[in-house]
Amino acid sequence: MQSAAESVAAVSRTGKIGGVLLQIEHVSLTFGGVKALTDVSFDVREHEIRAIIGPNGAGKSSLLNVINGVYTPVGGTINYRGQVRERMHPHDAARTGIARTFQSLALFKGMSVLDNIMTGRTLRMRSGLLAVALHIGPAAREEIEHRKVVEQIIDFLEIQAYRRQPVGSLPYGLQKRVDLGRALALEPQLLLLDEPMAGMNLEEKQDMCRFILDVNDEFGTTIVLIEHDMGVVMDISDRVVVLDYGCKIGDGTPDEVRTNQEVINAYLGVAH
Amino acid sequence: MTQEAMAPETADTFPRLLLWHERTRPNHPALREKDLGIWQTWTWSDLAAEVRLLAAALHQLGLAHGGHVAIIGENRPRLYAAMLASQSLGAIPVPMYQDATAAQMIYVFQDAQIEYAIVEDQEQVDKLLEVREQYPALAHIIFEEPRGLRHYDQPGLLSFDDLRLRGAELAAKSPGFFDEQVAGTASRDTAALFYTSGTTGRPKGVVQTHAALIDRARAATAFDRLGPDEDVLAYLPLAWIGQNIFSYAQALYTGYTVNCPESPATVANDMREIGPTYYFAPPRVFEGMLTQVMIRMEDAGQIKRALFGHFMEVGRRVGGRILDRKPVSRAMRLWYWLGNALVYGPLRNQLGLSRVKVAYTAGEAIGPDLFAFYRSLGVNLKQLYGSTETAVFVCMQPDGQVRADSVGPPLQGVELQIADNGEVLVRSPGLLKEYHRNRDATAQVRDADGWFHTGDAGMLEGDGHLRIIDRVVDVGRLADGTLFAPKYIENKLKFFPQIKEAVAFGDGHPSVCAFVNIDLEAVGNWAERTGLAYAGYVDLAGKPEVLDLVAGCVDKVNADLAADPVLANSQIHRFLVLHKELDPDDDELTRTRKVRRRFIARKYEALVDALYAGRESQYIETEVRFEDGRVGKVAATLALRAAKTYAPVAQVA
Numbered sequence: 001m002q003s004a005a006e007s008v009a010a011v012s013r014t015g016k017i018g019g020v021l022l023q024i025e026h027v028s029l030t031f032g033g034v035k036a037l038t039d040v041s042f043d044v045r046e047h048e049i050r051a052i053i054g055p056n057g058a059g060k061s062s063l064l065n066v067i068n069g070v071y072t073p074v075g076g077t078i079n080y081r082g083q084v085r086e087r088m089h090p091h092d093a094a095r096t097g098i099a100r101t102f103q104s105l106a107l108f109k110g111m112s113v114l115d116n117i118m119t120g121r122t123l124r125m126r127s128g129l130l131a132v133a134l135h136i137g138p139a140a141r142e143e144i145e146h147r148k149v150v151e152q153i154i155d156f157l158e159i160q161a162y163r164r165q166p167v168g169s170l171p172y173g174l175q176k177r178v179d180l181g182r183a184l185a186l187e188p189q190l191l192l193l194d195e196p197m198a199g200m201n202l203e204e205k206q207d208m209c210r211f212i213l214d215v216n217d218e219f220g221t222t223i224v225l226i227e228h229d230m231g232v233v234m235d236i237s238d239r240v241v242v243l244d245y246g247c248k249i250g251d252g253t254p255d256e257v258r259t260n261q262e263v264i265n266a267y268l269g270v271a272h
Numbered sequence: 273m274t275q276e277a278m279a280p281e282t283a284d285t286f287p288r289l290l291l292w293h294e295r296t297r298p299n300h301p302a303l304r305e306k307d308l309g310i311w312q313t314w315t316w317s318d319l320a321a322e323v324r325l326l327a328a329a330l331h332q333l334g335l336a337h338g339g340h341v342a343i344i345g346e347n348r349p350r351l352y353a354a355m356l357a358s359q360s361l362g363a364i365p366v367p368m369y370q371d372a373t374a375a376q377m378i379y380v381f382q383d384a385q386i387e388y389a390i391v392e393d394q395e396q397v398d399k400l401l402e403v404r405e406q407y408p409a410l411a412h413i414i415f416e417e418p419r420g421l422r423h424y425d426q427p428g429l430l431s432f433d434d435l436r437l438r439g440a441e442l443a444a445k446s447p448g449f450f451d452e453q454v455a456g457t458a459s460r461d462t463a464a465l466f467y468t469s470g471t472t473g474r475p476k477g478v479v480q481t482h483a484a485l486i487d488r489a490r491a492a493t494a495f496d497r498l499g500p501d502e503d504v505l506a507y508l509p510l511a512w513i514g515q516n517i518f519s520y521a522q523a524l525y526t527g528y529t530v531n532c533p534e535s536p537a538t539v540a541n542d543m544r545e546i547g548p549t550y551y552f553a554p555p556r557v558f559e560g561m562l563t564q565v566m567i568r569m570e571d572a573g574q575i576k577r578a579l580f581g582h583f584m585e586v587g588r589r590v591g592g593r594i595l596d597r598k599p600v601s602r603a604m605r606l607w608y609w610l611g612n613a614l615v616y617g618p619l620r621n622q623l624g625l626s627r628v629k630v631a632y633t634a635g636e637a638i639g640p641d642l643f644a645f646y647r648s649l650g651v652n653l654k655q656l657y658g659s660t661e662t663a664v665f666v667c668m669q670p671d672g673q674v675r676a677d678s679v680g681p682p683l684q685g686v687e688l689q690i691a692d693n694g695e696v697l698v699r700s701p702g703l704l705k706e707y708h709r710n711r712d713a714t715a716q717v718r719d720a721d722g723w724f725h726t727g728d729a730g731m732l733e734g735d736g737h738l739r740i741i742d743r744v745v746d747v748g749r750l751a752d753g754t755l756f757a758p759k760y761i762e763n764k765l766k767f768f769p770q771i772k773e774a775v776a777f778g779d780g781h782p783s784v785c786a787f788v789n790i791d792l793e794a795v796g797n798w799a800e801r802t803g804l805a806y807a808g809y810v811d812l813a814g815k816p817e818v819l820d821l822v823a824g825c826v827d828k829v830n831a832d833l834a835a836d837p838v839l840a841n842s843q844i845h846r847f848l849v850l851h852k853e854l855d856p857d858d859d860e861l862t863r864t865r866k867v868r869r870r871f872i873a874r875k876y877e878a879l880v881d882a883l884y885a886g887r888e889s890q891y892i893e894t895e896v897r898f899e900d901g902r903v904g905k906v907a908a909t910l911a912l913r914a915a916k917t918y919a920p921v922a923q924v925a
Contacts, residue, residue: 024457151308156419163309214420 120185329439345392477708587648748779
């Protein structure tokens, strides 16, 4: 993975990272008496790849769910694209360009790859049900436009050979890729990836890394990802947030985080 | 199809042929490429326009007469245009295998002193940047697909789009530039440099002129009465002269349409959509298709299986005869017609062979059963004989004279002769000009009278057909002096769908032994159906049940060999199943997937010795190279088996 080409990409990426796109401030989340997140603050800048890491149960997925509005925080604010909110609503999230993939895939197993990715376009479809069903005039033109975007994604993710295959019949690594394709179909500004490499073999992980870097690079998409594979995280992210028991214990570049004593303690355990 | 539609004698270089087609059939499709799921057409005038731009741009970059240009990538219209543009300037395209590693490429760059490279994508650019570390003369790298390359700022890197912009300026300033350049091309000039895969030693650059390639393209086109309406699918490497002559030289001569698949993984699907009318593939591709069919038939229901079995038998008996227009009884004709409606037609359609007028196979001997399978389906599959050095076409089988064991009579313009040691000698207008910067090698293969020594052992049959047995250097003798033709045995083994590769040893030994590579797909499928659990290739290849399966195949081969009066003694006595796939990355196969028998014998010496020593098992550790260049180790203890042999059925009289 650490080829010359990638270090080139890594170096030049820092040059185009922009202002703050998303700012989470003092966010707390509780489920009954359980504190899932306590006073977590961090920001995501435009065009960067931001990783969230932490041991199991640290609150990583909860944090993603707060960002895209599935969970309602009990305190704190979410500032997305300059708009300050108490909470995000899922449909607001989708409309304002936040897309996500899921740790456990969220695909229609019986539908083809093409149709699955097409579902990602739903929000952008304008024609009424009847017009679409009859495939008349503007509806047909609209579908052609959507199909073009979907085909570009298929080409981008190199899954041309599986276009017509039902997703359920594909190997797991490819299904993950289709899930990413579905998220990309939204043409997101902010892409949330929940463990995009979980359960993959080395080769699939390498492919996925390349796609994530390419998405970031070609479309300028900002990416927040949760990942367990430390090698992957340290390789592809610009900055890393570390959570432990719902609290932020580290934040910075991969190198800074790697040498942070608190992070080391959280991962390796410490004598009390 | 009329003779007037054929290019005139004056169009004697590829750029002139391009201009001729631009004038005579501007709106006829020259190339098609599947982009975003839709076939996009380049007409002859589109292609000519693109070539004009590229030629102007390359000229501005400093490319001049005699310069070499590396062309690396899958079959893409723009790479075809780049070859034509180079040729228009009198420069020489050097198509290279896109899956070669940087280390393998360096030699070619140095040997041909290449300063320009036109490549497909980031993968190739990365390799060339690596090449440039050791070969700094590589000044210009032009890439077609910009993806992932946005932040590359190495000097000399240029995208295709930027290149075209530069060309547009010059083309606008001096519109006559291109035609002047084309007028300066000459048919005796070098058209392309092909590096042979080299079963032995370093690759050699074969210099082919416009005259040689166009002459052979003309002869082959006339032979099968091809016209501008043919469709071919270009899916094998352009660096292989077989693909190059079918999709470049012949296409430019005849004016037919070349179709480029979307990606290597979609070839089968794209072939079904295009339905080529003229098709060329080495035997392994036909083998792969048959394996796919067989696997799917095994998974099919009872009725389908019975139908398939019955009508394939009917096809075997009369299909080939019907193709050859030989007498067949009316009842059998009717039955074959029914089979065509129920089995052959749908199967041809499934394989994308429905519209095929003529299909050729070459490059390796084809198994007689494999050959008969396609002919019994009604696919006019024929054989031809040739090599890079002869611009492919030496012998071709005419319709109605098709046999599995011969490659046909010499094509128009070719003289054939068999040397005393059995070697086939050729004199033809398609012979190479020379090996690039290698006078010794040229002198070795071409004698003072102009005969080219092919290195193939063969014989001329009574009816003038040539029959190839093996490579001259490979034909050996067993210790008792009987003839041993390893490739013949390997091919027999490889006809079984379960066997992917085989290597036979025997020269100087008392008996024949063999290595076998299982086909992971076919054997894996079989294991799944029989409920045999396995973890991966190494595990599967070592299962006793798999060894039994392979033993059954070896058994049948031996029974077959026993019936052959000459080869009865070269039955396989002992064999083993290798724990890793033979791979071009490990130098065990050539890039065109021919086994490098001597290299394998050296590399796996311990195994060969163990086979002949009669041992029951042998431990072996092998280095493997992954695609990204890293090296790993695979170790296994292999079981060595004895095979059943048969008493010779017929003795030599």
